[in-house]
Amino acid sequence: xxxxxxxxxxxxxxxxxxxxxxxxxxxxxxxxxxxxxxxxxxxxxxxxxxxxxxxxxxxxxxxxxxxxxxxxxxxxxxxxxxxxxxxxxxxxxxxxxxxxxxxxxxxxxxxxxxxxxxxxxxxxxxxxxxxxxxxxxxxxxxxxxxxxxxxxxxxxxxxxxxxxxxxxxxxxxxxxxxxxxxxxxxxxxxxxxxxxxxxxxxxxxxxxxxxxxxxxxxxxxxxxxxxxxxxxxxxxxxxxxxxxxxxxxxxxxxxxxxxxxxxxxxxxxxxxxxxxxxxxxxxxxxxxxxxxxxxxxxxxxxxxxxxxxxxxxxxxxxxxxx
Numbered sequence: 001x002x003x004x005x006x007x008x009x010x011x012x013x014x015x016x017x018x019x020x021x022x023x024x025x026x027x028x029x030x031x032x033x034x035x036x037x038x039x040x041x042x043x044x045x046x047x048x049x050x051x052x053x054x055x056x057x058x059x060x061x062x063x064x065x066x067x068x069x070x071x072x073x074x075x076x077x078x079x080x081x082x083x084x085x086x087x088x089x090x091x092x093x094x095x096x097x098x099x100x101x102x103x104x105x106x107x108x109x110x111x112x113x114x115x116x117x118x119x120x121x122x123x124x125x126x127x128x129x130x131x132x133x134x135x136x137x138x139x140x141x142x143x144x145x146x147x148x149x150x151x152x153x154x155x156x157x158x159x160x161x162x163x164x165x166x167x168x169x170x171x172x173x174x175x176x177x178x179x180x181x182x183x184x185x186x187x188x189x190x191x192x193x194x195x196x197x198x199x200x201x202x203x204x205x206x207x208x209x210x211x212x213x214x215x216x217x218x219x220x221x222x223x224x225x226x227x228x229x230x231x232x233x234x235x236x237x238x239x240x241x242x243x244x245x246x247x248x249x250x251x252x253x254x255x256x257x258x259x260x261x262x263x264x265x266x267x268x269x270x271x272x273x274x275x276x277x278x279x280x281x282x283x284x285x286x287x288x289x290x291x292x293x294x295x296x297x298x299x300x301x302x303x304x305x306x307x308x309x310x311x312x313x314x315x316x317x318x319x320x321x322x
Contacts, residue, residue: 042103049099051088058084162201165312171201172216173316175259182263185279188314189286190259192307193217205230205249213251217262221250228252237296282308 058080162168169191176187176194194216198204205213213230221229228251236245252258266272275288286301294300307313 039100039104042100043093045103046100047088047091047093050091051085054084054088055081165195165200165310166316168195168201169313169316172255172259175256179259179263183266183276183279185285186282188308189282189304190262192310192313193286193304194259195307195313196304205232205251207251213249214255214258215249215252216255216258217265219250219262219265221248225250237298 162171172191172194173187176190180187180190195201197218198216201216205215205218207213207228207230213228215230218234221227230249230251232247232249233244234247235242236247237243250258250261252261266276269292271292272289272294275285275292278284278288283301283305286304290301297303
């Protein structure tokens, strides 16, 4: 990272902050002036952070100091603090910590998105996503079942488990086809979404008595829902960070009811209007669905698209269409 703008800069130069502000206001977010302002602001932040570290280290060392030593007078400490403050600027100008580079990558409006992998949910993170996308098969899962962020085994149905992806698709397809026709959507898209949500039907939420909720799309129940409910510890993403929460979900008498309610749910909520306008284009429909906030997972739409590419779904769907 080019940090020449910090050369010969003084920590106590307050005019530098005004210079940053002026550069940021020169043009829009994509201009060279704004990009340069971002680099300067990031470097400035790194220098402040470094100064805080040095101050903390000095504070921790006070317990070992000789109180009677002339080198521990208030005057010495004053100039010592000034020295540390200026040193923080010098360290930042050399890119010693690399913190400024990370800030620039994170905040650049036209750069590649940069988010720590530890806070993003990908198809390699959780078993439910692995099962739906085909990364994890039953044999692999039996050998080593990973500890996920949430333990939902107690909330999953113990009845009517589907043996494999093919049986799940065959059981859901006709219901999905009839419901999807109402909004002009390819039923395969609906089946793929249900597959992702439930791990091909093997992890449908169960009610308190152990019976299946038949909720294929994990639609939550709010005050307006008058039907049965099922409670489950679920994983939500807040600002990209996975958080466990206890949530209440809708429960249905049958899979058919679940599929039909999914369509009704989209039609009854104005925020999904854009998605309904894009049903002719599956990719656009899924992107709009995620944009509207159907799921907090930042990769939700992409995961469903991956499920759509699964051989099982394509082959079974092709045979059923005939």
